[in-house]
Amino acid sequence: MGRPVPAIVILGNGSLATARRIQQRYPDAVIHGLAGRVNGADREYQEFGATLRELYQQDTPIIALCAAGIVIRTLAPLLLEKGAEPPVLAVAEDGSAVVPLLGGLGGVNVLAREIAAALDVAAAITTSGELRFGTCLLNPPSGYALGDLELGKRFVSDLLAGESVRIEGPAPWLAEAQLPESQQARLAIHVGHAERQPNANELLIYPRNVLVAVTTGTAEAIRAALHEANIAVQSLACLLADERDMASSALREAALELGVPLRFGARSGAALEQARDAVPSLLTAIEINDSMAIVVAAEPLDPLLIGRPRGRLAVIGLGPGAAELMVPAVKAELARANDVLGYETYVRMAGPFRADQVMHCTDNREEMQRARHAFELAAQGRSVVVVSSGDPGVFAMAAAVLEALHESSDANWHNVDLEILPGVSASLATAAQAGAPLGHDFCVMSLSDNLKPWSIIEKRLDLASQADLALAFYNPISRSRPWQLGRALEIVAQHRTAETPVVLGRDIGRPGQTLRVTTLGQLTPDQVDMRTMVLIGSSTTCVFPRAEGGEWVYTPRWYGDKPAG
Ligand code: SAH
Numbered sequence: 001m002g003r004p005v006p007a008i009v010i011l012g013n014g015s016l017a018t019a020r021r022i023q024q025r026y027p028d029a030v031i032h033g034l035a036g037r038v039n040g041a042d043r044e045y046q047e048f049g050a051t052l053r054e055l056y057q058q059d060t061p062i063i064a065l066c067a068a069g070i071v072i073r074t075l076a077p078l079l080l081e082k083g084a085e086p087p088v089l090a091v092a093e094d095g096s097a098v099v100p101l102l103g104g105l106g107g108v109n110v111l112a113r114e115i116a117a118a119l120d121v122a123a124a125i126t127t128s129g130e131l132r133f134g135t136c137l138l139n140p141p142s143g144y145a146l147g148d149l150e151l152g153k154r155f156v157s158d159l160l161a162g163e164s165v166r167i168e169g170p171a172p173w174l175a176e177a178q179l180p181e182s183q184q185a186r187l188a189i190h191v192g193h194a195e196r197q198p199n200a201n202e203l204l205i206y207p208r209n210v211l212v213a214v215t216t217g218t219a220e221a222i223r224a225a226l227h228e229a230n231i232a233v234q235s236l237a238c239l240l241a242d243e244r245d246m247a248s249s250a251l252r253e254a255a256l257e258l259g260v261p262l263r264f265g266a267r268s269g270a271a272l273e274q275a276r277d278a279v280p281s282l283l284t285a286i287e288i289n290d291s292m293a294i295v296v297a298a299e300p301l302d303p304l305l306i307g308r309p310r311g312r313l314a315v316i317g318l319g320p321g322a323a324e325l326m327v328p329a330v331k332a333e334l335a336r337a338n339d340v341l342g343y344e345t346y347v348r349m350a351g352p353f354r355a356d357q358v359m360h361c362t363d364n365r366e367e368m369q370r371a372r373h374a375f376e377l378a379a380q381g382r383s384v385v386v387v388s389s390g391d392p393g394v395f396a397m398a399a400a401v402l403e404a405l406h407e408s409s410d411a412n413w414h415n416v417d418l419e420i421l422p423g424v425s426a427s428l429a430t431a432a433q434a435g436a437p438l439g440h441d442f443c444v445m446s447l448s449d450n451l452k453p454w455s456i457i458e459k460r461l462d463l464a465s466q467a468d469l470a471l472a473f474y475n476p477i478s479r480s481r482p483w484q485l486g487r488a489l490e491i492v493a494q495h496r497t498a499e500t501p502v503v504l505g506r507d508i509g510r511p512g513q514t515l516r517v518t519t520l521g522q523l524t525p526d527q528v529d530m531r532t533m534v535l536i537g538s539s540t541t542c543v544f545p546r547a548e549g550g551e552w553v554y555t556p557r558w559y560g561d562k563p564a565g
Contacts, residue, residue, distance in 0.1 A: 239260060440558075
């Protein structure tokens with residue numbers, strides 16, 4: 001089972017060599033370097049505090065190459081909140097010290113030892129349980145779950161006070177733990193999948209070696225069946241269903257509620273057959289009924305090796321370009337992606353990606369082909385992301401993806417977990433910088449006649465202008481469409497005065513962005529290119545000076561006579 005990929009955060013070029021040595025140990029780790037101070041990091045950040053806190057909240061293991069105090073002060077405001085506690089370590093710039101700071105239960109000491117070994121120094125392990133027993137009893141390896149953390153803490157402090165302990169059940173990882181073992185001990189570590197009330201002197205650890213095969217069933221019914229069979233719900237490793245039920249929201253909810261992965265087998269028929277097929281070293285199989293069976297394996301199960309997952313396809317919007325304008329759901333989706341598809345410029349903008357993530361860059365025009373390719377990958381059980389700039393539903397990939405699905409009769413495509421995640425569209429990002437030019441009713445149009453006849457564009461321009469809607473033009477001009485914008489402006493000018501305010505936003509949210517406020521009378525097509533957003537005001541749109549220079553543009557919320565108050 002994979003561990004999350006660590007982030008190595010550095011403040012200056014002096015740390016780069018040490019960062020690279022750590023990266024050799026974790027090839028997928030991303031080195032974050034302070035912009036303007038570090039040359040050659042994998043990713044640049046602007047602000048140390050905000051970056052560290054964001055990584056922490058996303059549950060990313062953090063290896064910070066700086067003073068421990070800086071890290072502690074930076075993360076302090078987050079420590080009282082409940083939630084993620086990823087491993088956090090401070091490493092001396094020259095690699096001479098490795099200090100685990102936070103995330104004891106997230107395996108920080110394991111990381112500290114690994115990094116220390118890579119740097120050829122000793123880790124500054126301070127956890128007493130660790131030092132004495134060589135492993136943290138409260139953090140069993142993957143494939144095992146601790147029964148109760150609070151009881152566990154008391155148990156460990158009893159052990160530290162000098163008591164001995166009995167080990168019941170198979171616990172291979174404890175063999176090297178140098179525990180003070182004795183058959184007569186009062187304290188016991190009990191490893192097993194049976195349902196059991198812990199008695200006062202017992203540390204319960206559950207192997208995750210149980211699988212429930214279901215065709216239908218709620219979390220409630222699964223819990224009841226496990227209880228009936230005297231099997232602890234903590235030992236449940238995953239649910240297994242028939243691949244024909246991939247789109248079932250009831251099964252998805254059940255798995256979510258039980259906190260286990262939902263996997264799919266190819267075998268149709270009774271649940272018991274499905275389960276038998278999927279589990280290699282079967283210990284017991286219990287058929288509850290036709291639609292549910294419980295199987296217990298001899299060893300902990302790795303859900304990743306059982307059947308296959310439901311594939312996922314997310315069509316995401318990056319926003320205009322700046323990282324701060326990307327919604328968190330999109331960031332999370334990019335982190336979980338196996339495959340990323342899109343026009344090369346946008347795929348690069350969405351990165352950098354880890355070595356295990358596959359980028360599929362294509363030409364901007366091959367949209368339908370890209371959409372079909374995305375479904376083919378997702379139907380294999382992969383997690384696929386299709387990137388658009390701005391919002392994916394605005395002249396971008398979301399409609400192409402849905403069109404591809406609509407045209408397909410392949411059940412595997414329809415079973416994919418498809419989600420569209422929105423982004424800040426260029427018209428809204430541009431409007432926000434200018435003030436509120438779209439503050440009242442407005443009309444969004446693409447001036448590209450690649451996929452629609454020019455006559456319909458003229459008709460819409462004419463009617464929208466007549467209706468006194470503010471206008472937002474995407475794809476205003478390009479080398480292959482040189483005259484269309486001029487013609488469009490002529491049509492608008494038939495219904496609007498020359499003083500009508502116009503906003504031109506170019507590369508908004510990207511390096512070298514420009515914002516310009518002008519008027520319809522002064523606007524000429526040579527001021528506009530394909531990276532420009534054109535906003536044209538309505539008859540009520542106003543402009544007034546800003547204290548810092550330039551102008552504010554807004555379209556009031558009311559129309560006609562200004563309401564009282
Ligand atoms: N899905 C995108 C729009 C794609 S159409 C979105 O929602 O923003 C491409 C057009 O969008 C470009 O021709 C340009 O008019 C506009 N555009 C996209 N990004 C922009 C940016 N950062 N600044 C200004 N205009 C942009």
